[in-house]
Amino acid sequence: MVSGLPHWTEKAPESGSTTETDGRDQRLERLFRVKLVNTVIAGHGCVLEDWAMGQYIVRSQRGRSELVPALPQVWQRVEDIAGRAVDPLDPDLLARLSSLRA
């Protein structure tokens, strides 16, 4: 939640139909988001955890943890901990993600 509003990444796109995801789907997607973020930020000295399905905890390897509301704040916190940007265009990151096996 940002300023009381869910960040756009936290929900399915608005739809005119009645096929909105239900609560269970949202919980599963949230847990999958956490898993995907942790895959991306591996090597940045921290991990992400869900906190009560409403916020996230960024936990550093040094034991410090911080509650953040949504992905933009996650990226900022990870950057602060790692001392470098989390760059989706980084060739090394893309090579690592490409080497993932199902």
Next chain:
Amino acid sequence: MSTRREALPVNVLTGFLGSGKTSLLNRWLQDPALAGTAVLINEFGQIGLDHQLVDTLDGAPVLLANGCVCCAIREDLKEAILLLETRRLAGEIPAYRRILLETTGIADPAPILATLLNDPELRHHVRPGLVVTTVDAVNGHADLMARRELAQQVAAADVLVLTKTDLVPSADLQALAAALEALNSEADMLPASEAEATLLLTADSRMGSAHSRRRAGSASPHAHSHGTKGIHAHELPYRATAFFLDEALDWTSFGLWLSMLLHTHGRRILRVKGLLGIAGTDTPVVINGVQHLVHPPYHLPAWPDGDDRSRLVFTTDGLDPAVIKDSLQVFNRAAQRLRLAADSSP
């Protein structure tokens, strides 16, 4: 404010200093089609003195405090809109159906849109409408090259209005149009003489305007133009480039990827717009972002042209679109593999 009604569109009229915003606004305000429009203007600049014109519309102009809407007085924008609502509910001003905000010449539209979208109190009352940007055909060349503010205004536009077109040779006008298209290939572009007030009415419908739906559907991977003389598109620090994706996108992965991209490279990305084919759904999702801000994504009822490939247009200051596309695909495939791994684990 207990009266519930659908959030009203706030249309933004912007454009660089001296680009003809005031003239256009003055003309629009004479048009009966805009009856029921509340107008918010800045004192900064000449329009602040034109009370009479705005008075004819709603009888009660709300002047924003001096300075720039975007950086100095965003809170004032909120207060101005809430004051309008308070006065409407008190019966002090007539009911209105839309708001028209005229910004200063140096305003960046993105924080204005962010205020409209993200403020929890405002969101119940208003939503972003159209962004209309005036560009001076005489000075637009130089301003585009020199002023980031104008590039931001052009990139954020749904409609580009060329002013003073009778003062420049047609070849120069074509060159300017090509440069503008290089910055924002999705916006409608028209001379001020054809920019009727009624275009604002297209934003009256919910879930984004018919205009923006149509333009989103036209997102083209061929956003490339050549000028003839004067400014050339390739000389601009920013340009729009587009690409198609054949594979369906994982929505959770896409949100993660785009938020990460905008966090790290947002200052270099003036605009992102597109249609996405999302795995598990049949209808396309409209994406519309201005700098760090992303409008709430929404589904269209159908693909507008029968082509169900995802398409994205980025306006950047030199980020390689091939690298952006490759990154998106890598993230998407990584998400697919993670899901497969989760499904196959005991």
